[in-house]
Ligand SMILES: Nc1ncnc2c1ncn2[C@@H]1O[C@H](COP(=O)(O)OP(=O)(O)OP(=O)(O)O)[C@@H](O)[C@H]1O
Ligand SMILES: Cc1ncc(C[n+]2csc(CCOP(=O)(O)O)c2C)c(N)n1
Ligand SMILES: [Mg+2]
Ligand SMILES: [Mg+2]
């Protein structure tokens with residue numbers, strides 16, 4: 001057996017290469033990172049953590065775990081209208097975890113760094129007596145004063161969502177062996193979207209000037225729309241039939257209202273949810289065409305109890321839901 005690298009050997013081997021392109025990281029040789037913000041821009045800071053058994057399966061491929069960790073944070077930057085700049089990383093790993101796990105994890109981070117234009121600025125490495133626990137803090141840049149707030153929606157505004165909803169929630173059911181799908185292609189698409197979400201990093205910054213209120217969908221569409229309209233001081237109507245579904249999700253749902261309810265409440269979507277006046281429709285259609293990502297109108301805000309979401313099915317009768325989204329506690 002080869003000698004273990006130890007804490008600092010691991011940092012040198014796996015993390016220093018990820019910080020190489022970012023001078024503010026100081027080569028991961030100092031106590032902290034140092035970097036400035038360009039004139040006229042502001043720093044946006046977001047943190048999301050992931051725990052094995054809660055956010056991913058312990059035997060998931062380490063590169064997939066890295067991608068989900070990175071992308072869930074990039075999605076929050078996009079929701080603020082920010083462009084990715086740098087991130088810090090905390091790894092809490094059980095002693096004895098094979099170094100090949102870290103190798104795959106670092107490779108996954110490196111791949112997404114290149115894909116999304118972000119660099120490692122620093123972090124911390126600790127051991128844990130519990131499950132693998134990971135946290136990223138992502139830093140992004142927005143034009144000063146223009147970060148997109150959750151509370152920018154107004155009664156009468158329309159509600160829009162990017163991409164498609166429900167893939168990951170259906171993928172999770174497949175991963176748990178609780179959902180049979182028509183074919184291998186359907187299953188592969190839904191599992192891919194669970195493990196490697198597609199953060200809307202190009203659309204997010206381009207929503208500045210178009211969107212009123214904005215956020216990303218992580219807990220579930222219904223729950224997150226509740227957060228958006230609650231912060232905006234109004235209620236929302238969601239047309240379940242208008243919610244964009246991938247072909248794979250449509251095939252897996254197969255007209256079953258229970259599965260449709262799961263798709264709109266299950267979470268892990270990492271799509272953008274935002275409000276805009278009806279007059280912005282043409283601009284949004286142009287943006288969608290430009291980015292090659294669907295932007296779909298799914299409902300509207302109206303005066304009412306802040307945070308209340310009515311979900312209507314095709315016959316405009318209320319769709320019964322047993323829950324609105326993910327809640328840790
Ligand atoms: N432990 C905490 N300490 C300080 N602020 C927190 C803590 N947990 C959450 N927050 C803050 O509460 C707000 C909502 O957090 P939440 O994690 O729900 O947002 P999110 O990242 O958009 O959603 P998700 O975690 O589902 O991706 C954010 O402003 C976040 O910074
Ligand atoms: C193994 C496994 N079990 C359950 C889920 C579903 N899940 C976990 S946390 C969360 C909400 C977002 O997290 P947070 O609010 O902590 O950022 C969701 C939808 C999963 N992805 N993997
Ligand atoms: Mg969070
Ligand atoms: Mg988040």
Ligand SMILES: [Mg+2]
Nearest residue numbers: 076079216218
């Ligand atoms: Mg968010």
